[in-house]
Amino acid sequence: MAEDKKNVDESAEPQVPQAVVSRLSLYLRELQHLVRDGFETTSSTQLGRLLGFTDAQVRKDLAYFGQFGYPGIGYRCAELIAAIKKILGTNQSWSLAIVGMGNLGRALIGYRGFQQQGFEIVAGFDTDPAKIGNKIEGLQVYHLDEVTQVVREKNIRLAIVAVPSAVAQRVADALVSAGVEGILNFAPVTLALPKHIHTVGVDLAIELEQLSFNVVSKLAKGP
Amino acid sequence: MAEDKKNVDESAEPQVPQAVVSRLSLYLRELQHLVRDGFETTSSTQLGRLLGFTDAQVRKDLAYFGQFGYPGIGYRCAELIAAIKKILGTNQSWSLAIVGMGNLGRALIGYRGFQQQGFEIVAGFDTDPAKIGNKIEGLQVYHLDEVTQVVREKNIRLAIVAVPSAVAQRVADALVSAGVEGILNFAPVTLALPKHIHTVGVDLAIELEQLSFNVVSKLAKGP
Known part of the structure; x- marks a missing residue:
């Protein structure tokens, strides 16, 4: 995917890099797979490992949009899916x-x-x-x-x-x-x-x- | 892109995460744009900023494949382009x-x-x-x-x-x-x-x- 970063970045304030948004889609797909496979919770380490990112990168990406993890639990998959879909705008058609x-x-x-x-x-x-x-x-x-x-x-x-x-x-x-x-x-x-x-x-x-x-x-x- | 990670990862040793390889393509396109725009050298910070990655992520990704930077210079664009194309296999048709x-x-x-x-x-x-x-x-x-x-x-x-x-x-x-x-x-x-x-x-x-x-x-x- 070659994003037209010029158009996109300049219109977003505060700026979220387009690559971060692209990774949200990847997180969403992995979360949907995890739910399908019976997982209720996950972690930045697990998500990172599935996608080849560092856990720090996962946390940094999600931190652009809020605080989603719970101490001692990690991320609740269904909740994070709903949050990402809302961020991506795909909670509507x-x-x-x-x-x-x-x-x-x-x-x-x-x-x-x-x-x-x-x-x-x-x-x-x-x-x-x-x-x-x-x-x-x-x-x-x-x-x-x-x-x-x-x-x-x-x-x-x-x-x-x-x-x-x-x-x-x-x-x-x-x-x-x-x-x-x-x-x-x-x-x-x-x-x-x-x-x-x-x-x-x-x-x-x-x-x-x-x-x-x-x-x-x-x-x-x-x- | 949904990579079929199961097929891909298990056949690569040492394992390079598929997402890292995907980012190589993104680095390649940015490097090609930089050369087009007259840059001869770049840095993990600049590449990271263009793509919304941390500079540490850029360095970690490239480190899977070798040592490409020069102290005090950074990356030489043309050299890194050639190296990535060779890694991706697109130095041949x-x-x-x-x-x-x-x-x-x-x-x-x-x-x-x-x-x-x-x-x-x-x-x-x-x-x-x-x-x-x-x-x-x-x-x-x-x-x-x-x-x-x-x-x-x-x-x-x-x-x-x-x-x-x-x-x-x-x-x-x-x-x-x-x-x-x-x-x-x-x-x-x-x-x-x-x-x-x-x-x-x-x-x-x-x-x-x-x-x-x-x-x-x-x-x-x-x-």
Whole structure:
């Protein structure tokens, strides 16, 4: 993930580094796994070990948001899950739009991980007349010119940009004008947007680097 | 990203936590940005500040792999970039396969970030007769039954699984039998694979959680 730190950091006061917020998601997933595995409490040491962080890093990260541990107990998993979801804003559900009904947009409509975490895709946008007014993968598709009206009617606050780089900025500008507050950008360009708009860019190559590392490090050690 | 830590950790000796390897990618991107911005050297403090880590965390992460800093200088950017690329295995290029020529597979063929970091997609696989033998998005598509031969001929070592959950395990088994060493899994299931095979699962909801956090935290503070 390449976060667009410039946009994000300058709008948060006091500043919480974006990487800390990213780690909150990792803590949340591990806590959910721990609960699934029957754990009721955990510790900064256990969470750190599961994720490869120092226990000091875990405590420092969580300390940005409050005091969550209990002396002699550690963290209560269910309580910390609820707290993190509230911090991340996923204790509520969010209505999303996707712009770009190409291969990536269609793929993302069907991505189940979004709905599991409280993100519901409620509208698609494109500029191809053949796609407008139809349903694609079960999602109603509108012309980008209708974005302001649809965003207002459906209370859409976040949008996914899945268009070619050449038009990504124009699309993002339209989304911002329509009132969208955050953009997940799959186009490999940096968007120039007002400071109060949050953007996150997706860098899937990081995941592949994890694989190549593991294959290479295995080879270095012999069979 | 939800890494399948079970597969990964048990095969690495001495164990480097997967999260540390993930941070290597982040350090690499920041170093590349620093070089682009004219910096020749940097420090654990600067790298940490850019990413929201403590300087101790940066030093501890890098110490897994060697001694990279110079007293009174810090890190030489170009040298550390080369070292990290070597550690990650991206100082060489990798040949990849994609299985599943649906929306996601087609989208990933066109994903530019892969090639930029040294990952080249050289073959696609599917089981739909209408797709076999054709080129999709410029990529030659083979039947999954041909996977062993194609993997050998094209020296494919990593694969991306972009098929429905119901068939993901069967596809992964076929890839492993064919000799693939690492799998990037977009199907929302945990794959049961031999210990020596590396898998990374992709969790795009984490990126959306970053957005919702920023929108919520902005609102909490008022306009």
